[in-house]
Amino acid sequence: DSLFKKAKDYLKNSIVEASDWNGFVQAAENKKLVLVFHCQRAECEKQIKEETSITSRCIPFNQKTVQGKCIKCGNPCTEKVLFGKSY
16 A cells, blocks of 8 residues: 555656646656647647657546647647656
8 A cells, every 4th residue: 555655646746737838848857747738639749759759648537628729839629648758
């Protein structure tokens, strides 16, 4: 139980939400998982990967339906995606 709690706390403390590109890059440089709005277009994700070496990891379940703009291209979207870097 204590190992599970420790891992769960570590994961919770490793996820950061970013609302702009600079915040996204800074969180990634700090080795955090970054939760951002993303349009889920392959071209957009490719640009993010080329510029930062960061890729999408998952789309969390149970998200509230909200409107936002993609962190990279600014297109409208309704879901947030976790991005991170493999180490």
